[in-house]
Amino acid sequence: MLDGSTPKTGKIWKKVALEFTYNGRIMTHEFLVSPIGHHSAILGIKWLEKEQPDINWSSRQLSFPIPHSTSAYIAQEEEADDNPLEGIPAQYHDFAKVFGEEEFNKLPPHRSYDIEIELTEEGPLNSPLYSMTDAESVTLKQWLEDELKAGKIRPSKSPISSPVMFVPKKDGSRRLVVDYRKLNNRSKKNVYPLPRPNDLMSKLRGAKLFTKLDLRWGYNNVRVKEGDEWKTAFRTKYGLFKTLVMPFGLSGAPGAFQAMMNEVFQDLLDVSVIIYLDDILIFSRNPEDHESHVKEVLQRLMDMQLFCKGSKCEFHQTTVEYLGIIVSDKGFSLDKLKIQAVQEWPTPTTVKQVQSFLGFANFVRRFVANFSQIAHPLHNLVKKEVK
Template sequence: MIIGMDFINRYNLSIDVKKQLVSIEVRNQRILIPIVNVMKSIKIPVISSNTILLPSNSTRKISVAIPISSISLPFIPTFSFKSHIPVDYKDNTLAFHNYRSDVLLYNAMRHPKVIKKGTRLGYLLCCSTFQHPRMFYSSHYRLHGTTRCTGMNPAFSNSIIKDDFHIRSSALSNNNSTCTNRFIRYSADKLSSSKKVSNSTVTQHLNLLVQNVQNDEHKRDLLALLRQFSNIFDTTRHNVANTPIPHVINTIPHSPPASRPYPQPDKEEIMYQFIQEFLQAGLISESNSPYAAPAILVKKKDNSYRFVVDYKRLNAITIKDSFPLPNMEDTIFKLGKGFSYFSKFDLKSGFYQIPINEADKMKTAFITPFGLYQFNVLPMVYLDDIIIFSESFSDHLYHLRCVFSALHDKNLLLNPPKCELAVQRINYLGHTIKKDSITPMKDKIEAILRIPEPHTLAQANRFLGSLGWYRKFLPKFADVAAPIHAVTNLTKPNRKKFKWELVQSKAFHQLKHMLITEPLFLHFPIDNSPLILTTDASDTGLGGVLQQKVELLSS
């Protein structure tokens, strides 16, 4: 137990080690909290390390593995294992060393049985203890400059139990009805407020979202709206969206693709934690599907891990639909029509919130060292960002309310750290967008400037590809980049002829210099002013530009 002095002084805390009680003072009332050890069961999956044949009426020893290096615990065979492979286990405890142990199995059937590698045979049962507070409220007392508390009774056998709050009726006398009512009102207020804002994490997220809003009235109105829809910012829980249209995976006639698990021994414990979290949240379930795609963990920029499934073989047999996906360039330029306020939202865990058609869940099955599982929600994502743009703050507040209401109705959650609200300058899809202009993001330009001079065809193509998003900002890009295109536009048989010479080197450095030459921005068109389309072509490239005649007012 770790308790800070600030908390001890604030609540006049005392600990009775002999009686195993903690008491605190709240609203002139003494609250007793017994220190109770509660048992919590943890199941550790046990899987077969090798494929083994069990002859009829014979006993075999099979090697098994777990994600924990050394432990000795009771072994419980799974029901599915018993029903599909009738075996009799000869002992009830397994001792593991270096992640391995042996299980003695007996096949009582008249025909042999095969246990494949990776089959989950059962689990180890581990019971851990944790401190679970249960509160007993003593009778009301008045403070007279003393820490002594009265009306406390150590006998708790006749407690009334409700929602983990244990209230001793015998400790509340008739003379203390005022105190009792006060406590009930106090508890009701706390429970009510906890429903509006689920926890301190959500409150912190909401305050951070409005911290950059300079106008006090705007900040107050925006914060009130966020509190009304605080549940969609609750990142402490997983959820499945309430949508009437589940995701369908249409496939061509095929044999189900199945792969072995990718070996990642250094990450098995982390993957096991992911699996348990997903199971408890209902995002995945155990599977007996003939499909099996390998699951891996990929490290993110913040050194945490992303759970990834390699669905290349499933994608190869999936029927592609032709629904038009958003064009990023079109999206960027739609924001430049005089809009002054922008908000950007990111869905929590991508499309992990969209349910999958029941008949297609088996196609999403993935294999891990602990067994086979399948998704109940969509495990793939293309674009899950939402951007809102408005001409005035009042319009923006209305648009936000509409979007929040739609997300709330469909039970979709947002990821607050990746959201921005009611800003007048926003970074979106690699560009910085304001009311009257669009510029490349500085960190994206700096990343291009750090690219070393190419020495291979692949490196040269990567450099040109990194400039693709920003060539619209670079005048005469086709002419300047022509020497590099001349040595990269090669057919497959001629790729060995790639040569990086002085002329390509000059073009490389000139393109980099253009990226840091001001002004590097585009103005959005002026409404009600005619547009002029100008095009040109040469032996080295094609070009086109939209122009407007603008009369500049002298100051």
């Protein structure tokens, strides 16, 4: 054993390959099966030699260096369009403010939809800083300057704080996020429901014309309730800050955002518009009604000071992609990239990998005849009694 003693259960004769995530990286490692007290697992010398992590002995933390070729950028970063009205049909130019580049980077107003963070009594709330590369530090510093200038964050003296970190994206770049896990564990949960994609799609049957709007800034359109800003504090090597807008990473953010969108468009939902978080799709069964449907949505966005990125909006389309599904007046089909992802999925070799594949494949089940029968052997592989 680790202390030199002999295992009470006899020789260690079994090992197992487990997949786990650390510091945003998915890893697979072979572990020897043995009782080790209160620890779930121990990573030994072989793992350290293979992965070569950076070790901070004073804080007892591991981190992984990022290759110099890897880029880093900010999750909330938005770029203004050179010509905000380019591609916007002339009949909607009266709503130029919705697409204006001078509007979207302003601090949104307080509304009745502000997110409230209610803390429970137990559990820690502070976490140590995470290490960063030089490239990440430069990106972080620039982001702090931009957000301070926009008024979306302010210096803080909060007694609690969460660390910032960069996590990998599928394209190999890195995304800056605040690790709010400890705060989330001590916050009352927002149980406001998100709509089921299948239910949303069912409302589109018979629709002939579609317009899709790309809402800028997503969660940042919602303010943190006045007096709760100190709870959002995050620590960096450049100081302690709090955010005035709802940040990514809060467990209550999706529900709070959906509640706002549902309230704003309540009487239009399932009639001429469907909304999943910041994905807005306007639809019309009678093409002659479509212009009035679009104008009604744009008017409400303008009244609520919510803004769209014109270059990413699609107007008066007979076919449009929404939530990974191709929607048209002829029905629904699957995005080719989703089909390709299933076809090129690496062969699973662990229970976790089989579960991941089944979770993704479940997205396409409505397009595959006898899906349950086809997937049945894979479901058998993840049963507890299967070894």
